[in-house]
Amino acid sequence: MQIAIDGPAGAGKSTIAKKIAAAYNMTYLDTGAMYRCIAHCVLNQIGDRFDNEDDIIKIAQSTVIRFEGNQVFCNEKDVTQEIRTPLVSRHTSDVARIKAVRDLMVAQQREYAKDHEVVMDGRDIGSVVLPDAQVKFFLDADVLERAKRRKIELDEKGNGKALAEIKNDIEKRDTNDRNRSEGPLVKVADAIVVDTTGKSIEEVYQEMKTYIDEVC
Ligand code: C5P
Secondary structure: OEEEEEOOOOOOHHHHHHHHHHHOOOEEEEHHHHHHHHHHHHHHHHOOOOOOHHHHHHHHHHOOEEEEOOEEEEOOEEOOOHHHOHHHHHHHHHHHOOHHHHHHHHHHHHHHHHOOOEEEEEOOHHHHHOOOOOEEEEEEOOHHHHHHHHHHHHHHOOOOOOHHHHHHHHHHHHHHHHHOOOOOOOOOOOOEEEEOOOOOHHHHHHHHHHHHHHHO
């Protein structure tokens, strides 16, 4: 069983993916965290030289990403918090647009899906990583609501930023993710669109559950 959840930043994908995985006894794979790990390693190793594709590819090739529960390890260092900073968020689409980086990540994601029942969230799951997933969702929400949700998360972590700046960052990120040539953010024809605007997590979950239960 494979469930693919794609959508723009802040649509609620990871929250709902974790809830579905727990309810259906499946494993959750946060593919965004993998690209975030690469951006984090790039920042640590060569600074913000995101135009240097060759070095970024070498870094991606030498980076070992591992998940343990809710923790993310990058070359055995716990980076769970570091990969969520606004700086890493801003630069992740810079590494995610590089074909060789995507190829490496997609290969690992498919390998993982071979021996796990997975709920995966990202941008290219239904289109590239798991094109044969039994259920595909495309989660969306009004951009202002997505920015407000992200602000609450950042404020809780002490990374407070103005709402307008967060909204601007999200819009830029979505534009980059939608317009790249490799694995762009796209709603595939067989994806079920779920608009999470104004809905609680439970409401979204119940809506998605009806579709999942049809194939389970
Ligand atoms: O989902 P999350 O916000 O953590 O993703 C961070 C970034 O990683 C996205 O903006 C996108 O550039 C990249 N990403 C991707 N493909 C995926 C998952 C994430 O390109 N499957």
